[in-house]
Amino acid sequence: MRARQLATDYPTVTADSSALEAARLLAEHRLPGLIVVDADRRPMAVLPGSQLLRAIIPRYVQDDPALARVYDETHADQLCAKLADELVADLLPKDRTPPPIVDANATAIEIASIMAATRSPIVAVADDPRRTDAPMIGAITVAGLLTHLLPPSRSD
Amino acid sequence: MRARQLATDYPTVTADSSALEAARLLAEHRLPGLIVVDADRRPMAVLPGSQLLRAIIPRYVQDDPALARVYDETHADQLCAKLADELVADLLPKDRTPPPIVDANATAIEIASIMAATRSPIVAVADDPRRTDAPMIGAITVAGLLTHLLPPSRSD
Numbered sequence: 100m101r102a103r104q105l106a107t108d109y110p111t112v113t114a115d116s117s118a119l120e121a122a123r124l125l126a127e128h129r130l131p132g133l134i135v136v137d138a139d140r141r142p143m144a145v146l147p148g149s150q151l152l153r154a155i156i157p158r159y160v161q162d163d164p165a166l167a168r169v170y171d172e173t174h175a176d177q178l179c180a181k182l183a184d185e186l187v188a189d190l191l192p193k194d195r196t197p198p199p200i201v202d203a204n205a206t207a208i209e210i211a212s213i214m215a216a217t218r219s220p221i222v223a224v225a226d227d228p229r230r231t232d233a234p235m236i237g238a239i240t241v242a243g244l245l246t247h248l249l250p251p252s253r254s255d
Numbered sequence: 256m257r258a259r260q261l262a263t264d265y266p267t268v269t270a271d272s273s274a275l276e277a278a279r280l281l282a283e284h285r286l287p288g289l290i291v292v293d294a295d296r297r298p299m300a301v302l303p304g305s306q307l308l309r310a311i312i313p314r315y316v317q318d319d320p321a322l323a324r325v326y327d328e329t330h331a332d333q334l335c336a337k338l339a340d341e342l343v344a345d346l347l348p349k350d351r352t353p354p355p356i357v358d359a360n361a362t363a364i365e366i367a368s369i370m371a372a373t374r375s376p377i378v379a380v381a382d383d384p385r386r387t388d389a390p391m392i393g394a395i396t397v398a399g400l401l402t403h404l405l406p407p408s409r410s411d
Contacts, residue, residue, distance in 0.1 A: 148397030
């Protein structure tokens with residue numbers, strides 16, 4: 100089985116999506132992060148969920164987490180409202196890199212090698228990723244890859 | 256709502272669990288990584304799924320991923336069999352650190368602050384984590400925290 104068959108839909112946002120939309124997508128799909136694509140669906144970056152939280156937390160609490168205790172749940176609602184005013188572009192880490200991208204014809208062991216080498220829990224899949232205009236056709240998570248690779252257990 | 260109420264069961268392994276058991280747990284629960292606990296359920300480390308893959312891939316393929324293409328699916332089965340012979344202890348990254356641990360009384364904004372500061376998609380929850388013998392009572396993911404923090408959408 101090749102990357103094309105192993106790839107599944109994975110939620111994406113663009114740099115000009117609102118942070119609120121990104122947060123809802125991440126919460127709904129129970130993901131640790133989202134893939135950010137450009138207008139042509141080329142993967143640009145990974146947006147970690149922890150980075151979304153930075154938009155919620157006032158700067159002085161980020162600097163001194165002990166101050167967080169003064170917030171009650173009512174304040175939390177007000178802080179979340181800030182997400183609607185921020186764009187994904189504002190939240191991307193400065194040291195961002197695109198997720199690893201594998202060729203649609205890559206074998207399971209090739210995909211595993213790339214995940215292991217990059218220590219990434221996810222790879223994007225594209226037809227001929229060396230082409231700079233190759234859109235993402237899906238993604239493969241480490242859990243999805245292991246599900247395919249592992250032999251059936253004796254209780255199956 | 257405090258960390259105690261937000262915490263949910265999160266799959267854990269110990270250093271002497273087999274890598275095969277860890278891989279099955281990760282695949283079954285669709286997780287990017289597992290929490291490794293000691294015999295008293297104190298969190299010791301996070302085992303990223305990508306690290307589990309290192310056990311499957313021959314060293315020379317790790318060094319040159321281009322060699323991965325020579326493997327077909329039959330070989331992949333044989334490589335997975337290696338997981339049964341390895342322990343989680345053998346796969347932990349050398350630079351491992353425990354996951355962030357929050358107090359069971361931490362507020363949602365305190366938890367968010369700690370996740371943002373440590374860039375971690377997950378925190379372990381313990382009663383009085385300053386005690387060195389405090390067992391983990393559950394964990395909170397960034398998606399779980401956002402689900403709690405986000406205002407209901409208008410379509411809800």
